[in-house]
Amino acid sequence: MGDNGVGKSSVLEALDSFFNDTEWTLNHNVLEKGFSEREPYICPVFLVEKRRVHKSSNLHKYLEVVSDIVWQIEAEDFISSHAAVAKLFCEHRDDLSKKHSSEDYFIVPIGIKKLSKTSQGFTLSVFESIEDFSARLNDEVGIDLDEYCQASFRFVKNGYNYIYLPSDIDFGQYTKIEGETVQALMGEKVEEVVRDFISDHQVREINQQLNSFMDSVSSRLENYEYKKPARKQNLFNQTHFASKVIEAYFSSKVLNLIAEGGVQTPIYDLSSGEKRRAIIDIAKAFLTGASEERRAQVILAVDEPEISLHTASCFPQFEKLRYIAENHVQVMLTTHWYGFMPIVSNGSATYISGGRNENYLLNLKRFRDDISKLRAKTKGSLPSNIELKGINDLVQSVISSVMGGEYKWIICEGVSDKIYLECFCGGGEKLVILPVSGAPMVKKFYTYIYLALLDERSDVKGRIYFLLDTDEEHEFYEARDKIPSIRIRRLLNDSEEGCTKLVSITNSKVSPPTEIEDSLDAEVFLLSMREVAREIGTPDFLDLIDGMSINDDSLPSGLAFDWRDSERKAVANFLKMPSVKVRLAEAYSRLHRDEKTPQWFREVKDFLLL
Structure with a gap:
């Protein structure tokens, strides 16, 4: 990250020269003073x-x-x-x-x-x-x-296989199946694929037939003969065959975008933004479909993936790159769009300020803490707008998407929440579930989006649902349902009615504390806990939950067990262990059946018109 001219793209270009022997981009000092001095x-x-x-x-x-x-x-x-x-x-x-x-x-x-x-x-x-x-x-x-x-x-x-996608590329050449970029993404050489189609026996037979033909031609000439120059290859081989097939068959093939209704548009007729999306779509398709061993060897470097894209398209573009990275591919990118910071939890960001040695590394899992520490360390010299720009860029993407199309958003607290919600809704082309790292951030996003859309409420085509837990130390927050397409609610278990409700943020009832893990099907929740406890090797806790039974399976998981205080504390401590909540959500998703979807989520689906 950083302003124009600080050297972001130069890093990716240098690595391309290192791995792929491309021409070096030398700075002015080297060109002026020469290699011996600089x-x-x-x-x-x-x-x-x-x-x-x-x-x-x-x-x-x-x-x-x-x-x-x-x-x-x-x-x-x-x-x-x-x-x-x-x-x-x-x-x-x-x-x-x-x-x-x-x-x-x-x-x-x-x-x-x-x-x-x-x-x-x-x-x-x-x-x-x-x-x-x-x-x-x-x-x-x-x-x-x-x-x-x-x-x-x-x-x-x-x-390592370093694949570099610069910001200014010839999309026609970069998307050709016989081109270096697509072959690198596929992990296959087109020439080798073609050569596999023809056997050595067939090549020998072709050469024999060709030699026989040339002999017959020469026999009809009295004083002339067709003969190769001394240094030329005499026989037809697999390389000749492959090069001619590539020239005749592949060179005419152009990547086409297939739109709704089957309408096809060649890559060279697409808009700049559509071309940029296409190159990332290709990378995603080929890299995530490769073997895990090969993915681990790939470094995908993208210079400004958001360039030429409409604001609403930036988020989906970065989601694709995040998905590629989650599939064990190393992803490096330069960007002026900071909206990825609140949503990418596994990775790092380097902020290049342009000053000498003023480059800062941020762990995206805790980037707010890192920014605070850097502000203190640099006595406020670190630009204070990094986090604010990240939120603003992401908010702009959300707003643009719901104004320009029927996008449906669920904005929730954490990654584990997202996994459960994806499990319940089964996905959708224009459904986006966005975890933003905690209740304060959900509220902040709500405030920004609410204020931005308040005067445009009649023009909003999409819908946004903000979902919060009821925390033990709940902070009251003023929120009104003035915009029909936006809703903010928090989960709350009602012990009297025996269910989980979605209550208004202004509702005065804040007990019992309710997280999404307290609102699940009790049987599937218990099975999921046992599975995760076995995976991570916690025998004492596994013994404890193996002896647990469900008191009332008609109640949500937070109300269905008659736990003693020690058992409740043990479960709470288990859920606080690193990565346990995410692994539990993944296990729950594997074991979940549609008929077990909580009633409260059906309300969310109804609001979003899913």
Whole structure:
């Protein structure tokens, strides 16, 4: 993230040059002063699972030495001119170490540098000032630094498939099935596919027939003969066959968008926004359909995926990229659309401010906390509009979608809520379920959207439902139903009527505290808890819930059990464990049957006209 000109796209372009040998984009200083004075280089640092490298191989030994040094070095070990970069690296490495052990992962720095327009060499960038690399490689495995660089460079080049989609591309060429981009996305070479269609026996037979034909032609000529030049290939082979098939068959094929009613539009006749959507649709289709092993090797880099898109289309575009990432593909992107920040919980964002060494890493799972810490750390110099812009961009997408079409939104608190809601409704083309990280954010989104649509209420075509829990420490919030297409409600178990209700935010009744887990079918909820307890290995809790029984299966899960205080506390503690709520929701979705859908959700569906 960052303003224009700070170098966001340059990072993706540099990695394209590193992995795919594309031409380097050199800055003005290099072009003016020459390579000897300003040597350009690209040096990524890789976090590699050790199990990806055969333990008995020489490469494993080399990486073990280098990685051991990188895991241990401190900022003070670097030369003073590299102090700022070294400090940032060490902080980032220490943050990674909380979830990635040096026992299981290598940290591998390896780079390339331009020596002239036509030649390049290897570099470790700022790490070259660490003398331990050369000394230990020589002492422990008997190689010099250059041999390490060659081996590690081959490994990362062969181990990753970097697919770069720049902002200014020729969509016709980029979407051709025989083009490099689509072949990389498919994980297949069209030439190899075609070559598989014809056997060696068929090739030999074709050559025999062709030779016989040429002999018969030559026999009719008295003083002439058809003969190949000395350096030309005499026989027809599979490569010739494949190239001609590609030229004759594939080169004429153009990607077409099939709209409602079967109307087809060639890619070159689509609008700029439609073309941008198409390239991400292709990436999503091919990458998510690949094997998990191959997906793990892919790095998809997209420069400004939102470019040329209408505001309403930004959210779906980023949802596709999030889905690709959730399917074990590494996704990198540059963007001016910050609406992804409140909705992407697994990932990081780097804010490039344009100042020297003023680049900030935000963990998207806790980006609000990270922003607060950075404000304090930088004494307020960090631009304070990052979070605000993220909310505003996302709100604009929601508003545009319901004004321009019949989109239906459910805005809820967390990811686990989203999983249950998707399970109950079964999806829909224009249904979007958006978790925004807690009740305060749901209320904030409601306020923004309500105020924006208040004067436009008659023009709203879509519908938005805001769903809240009833928290133990409930904060009262003023909300009115003045806009027919917008509704905000909270879940509340009613012990007198034995059901879960959707009550107005202004309702004074706030007991008992009710989360979505308290509103489920009790039988499926209990089975789901047992499944998750077995998966994560909590035998004591599993013994406890194995002995639990449902007191009244007609009641929602929060009312159906006659739990003792100790049992209720044990369940609450279990649900507070990391990732348990999400895993429980996933288990519930697998076990759920339509007839078990809670009555309160039927009210939500009725409002949304699903």
